[in-house]
Amino acid sequence: MSTHDGTAAHPRFAEALRxxxxxxPVRRFPxxxxxxVQAAAAxxxxxxxxxxxxxxQADGVPVLVLMDGSSRVDVERVREELGAGAVKRADAELVRETTGYAIGGVPPFGHATRTRVLADRGLLDHxxxxxxxxxxxxxxxxxxxTLIAHAGGTLVDVRERLA
Structure with a gap:
């Protein structure tokens, strides 16, 4: 059961959409x-x-990666793409600080700060x-x-290659 309700979005994100x-149509799920996996099922x-x-985090600088739900990000490919020394997943605190949202609810745009955005090309398959x-x-x-354009994303190939 979902409801179509503009107030379902986080207020900051609703403002970004405006x-x-x-x-x-923002859909809210109980x-x-x-x-x-949970989102797809709902x-x-x-x-x-x-x-x-x-x-x-690429050499300590936050970067947003947009990836389809069935693939994993290959941090080595991200590192090569950015020409960075080291890339690692950000912790919950840095995610909230950078985006203004908690892990599990981070939208692709409408963030608290501007970050570099990499969008995996596989998203265009849908x-x-x-x-x-x-x-x-x-x-x-x-x-x-449209989503990638609004996020200011650069199209890249950063998904894990399947062996």
């Missing part, structure tokens, strides 16, 4: 959609149609993708090209 002139879509907005709307209970659909 500023961008984006009218998207059960958490914190993980890609929405009734494939896990690959979920966008994970992940914060990494007509529509679903991303967090600022809380672990709310998601919204958008075509991937």
């Amino acid at each position: 500023e961008l002139g984006l009218d998207v 059960e958490a959609t914190r993980t890609a 929405i009734g879509c494939g896990v690959g149609e979920i966008v994970k907005s992940l914060i990494f 007509e529509v993708v679903w991303a967090a709307a600022g809380t672990p209970h709310a998601v919204f659909p958008l075509d991937p090209a």
Whole structure:
């Protein structure tokens, strides 16, 4: 059971949508959609149609990576892409500081600070993708090209290659 409700989005994210002139149906779920698997089950879509907005640290500088829910980020490929010395997943505190949102609800744009954004090319394989709307209970659909454009993302190949 989901509700279509503009107030379902985190207030900061709702404001970002307004500023961008984006009218998207934010869907709120009583059960958490914190993980890609949970979100896909709630929405009734494939896990690959979920966008994970992940914060990494490249030489201590936050970077946002947008990845489809069925793939994992290859930190070595991110490191090469950025020409960084070391890349690692950001901790919960840095995620909140950088984005203004908690892990599990981080949207692809509308963040507290501007960061470098890498978007995995695989997202374009889908007509529509679903991303967090600022809380672990709310998601919204958008075509991937528009989502990546609003996020200011650079298209890259940073998914883990399957052996």
